[in-house]
Amino acid sequence: MALSSSQSSWGLKGHSGAAVQNNDIEALKQAWLNEKFSPHVLIFEDALVARVSEDVKEQEDVVAGELDDGATFMTRLKQLELERVKYLLRSYYRTRLRKIEKFCMYILKNPVVRTRLSPAELEYTQRYVDLMAEHLNESFLNGLPEKLRDLTTQDAEDDMIPAPNFDTHVFCKVVDTIGTFQLDQDSSVDLEEGELYLLPFKPIRDLLLDQSIILI
Amino acid sequence: MAMYGADALEVLKELSTATRLPVYRAKSVSKAVDEVIHLHAEVLAILRERPEAARNDASVTASVIFHHAALLRNKRIMLAYHYHRMQYLQNLRWEVGAILPPDVREATSALETGFFSAYDRLLGDYMTEVDLNLTEDLTPPKDLFIEVRVVQDAGTIITEAGDELTLTRNSTHYLRRSDVEHLIRQGVVEHIVH
Known part of the structure; x- marks a missing residue:
């Protein structure tokens, strides 16, 4: 800077x-x-x-x-x-x-993700979901046959909840050398300190949470 | 009825191609709801009157599946329609502020206006909680002070430093960016770039 x-x-x-x-x-x-x-x-x-x-x-x-x-x-x-x-x-x-x-509904239904939010954010999420549901219900869902009113379910349970796309790739930089890291069953990668990588998000998300890598 | 879901699809298309928020299509929405009720009744009728055929006769099974798919599609389109309008209103709250511009106000349903006020309260409460106006600085700050020209009379504002300032049309001012940022987005003043 x-x-x-x-x-x-x-x-x-x-x-x-x-x-x-x-x-x-x-x-x-x-x-x-x-x-x-x-x-x-x-x-x-x-x-x-x-x-x-x-x-x-x-x-x-x-x-x-x-x-x-x-x-x-x-x-x-x-x-x-x-x-x-x-x-x-x-x-x-x-x-x-x-x-x-x-991803408000996804967050509320997922206890692990809930803990990542601040209390104020959690309250926000709850109120936002209520607000959205109320609006959709009153606008038209309440007019539908009872079985079809559900906001989150179409065929299978909760199949209409938008969830984050974990099948994406991210650029990241390794903070501490991790060594050989298993990405999936077939491939692994050597994560060396200070090096940059383009990696699939799914396998490395825990590394991000414990801050051994950063996103760039 | 030409095609199930045609009306619903029409209003969604209108929304996705529009540059400003189109008028809320209450009639099309209630038509789509009626269609779902109608389709649902059809499905129930078939299942009730010919339960055997619904399971064994391929043409009847297909009819049930078709009606069911059509009603779900109607519902999904309606969800998308309302959801996207909500997103539009939410963005307005961030960009323009707590008061709906007149043309948007005319285009929204009473429920949508209610949603906007409720969202305004929700965001307001959260910003009080974190003690920071989050709708400022939507772009990274470059200069502390900027020169602006007043496009329309806006009365008197009070700057962050506590000074009173009257904004009359065509006058120019050299002000803290944070004092006028929201006025720029509302189109009350314009940023003079040399």
Whole structure:
């Protein structure tokens, strides 16, 4: 990032130094990228998001104070950097919401996926499903013969629930050397630290969850 | 009836090729619902009156399967129709804000208008929860300040810094991007690019 030198001059109080700040921003950026490129919702980074949000608030106060004393060039730089961090935060929330809306019923019916959402996101999902179902029911489903009203089932149980497409490929970078990794019964791949790969998403999704790889 | 599902398909096609939201086709929807009821009754009648034939006579079995497939298709088309309109309204909430533009308002059913308000509340509650207006910054920020020209009188706004500013038509201003971003999307002001 071009302004990384200005970041180190943020001079945060109550933190062990500017390096911590930089790491958080980098981590958020990576979480955001992972989220963007992954077909399904990943674990919500609640601690990270909370730390960054708090830092943003703190810095906004600092900047507001400096603006009262007359804006300097450095203040403007800080303001711009703040805007960039806020964009990351917003886009991170947004990217998740998009996927949550799209796969809302799949998420609610899947206990493992539910745990990846923040409490606020889970509530959002529930309310969104209710809202959608209510709208469809009142618009026309209630007029259909009773057996045909179900929103999620056509022939087999729950066969009309949109689910993420796991049969897709993703670009990823290996963070820690994993060694030989079994992709499926017939093929395996050597995952070396720092190397880039284009891999099918399905077999590697657990590696993403424990952060031994990142998406790019 | 020329073809089962023809009406339903027509409104879905209209929706998928339109650039603006077409008027909600309440008549076609209720027609499609009637068709499903009719088809369902047919299937039930065959199964009730000729249960043996439905199982053993290939032509009767085919008739049952055909009617059943036709009614499911009708239902799927209707689901797609309503779902896509919902998506459209949701996108509007993100891009334009909490108030429906007049032409969209006219094109929506009462239920859809209700859905839009409910979605607005849902998103509003969530944004309060995360303490961040998520509909800002839909594109990555480049400049802190931008120059804008006012396209239509918009009264007085209050900037993030707490200053009052009156937007009269054709006046130009140099403002924080975050203060006017939503006005640009609504078409109230335009971004002057040199």
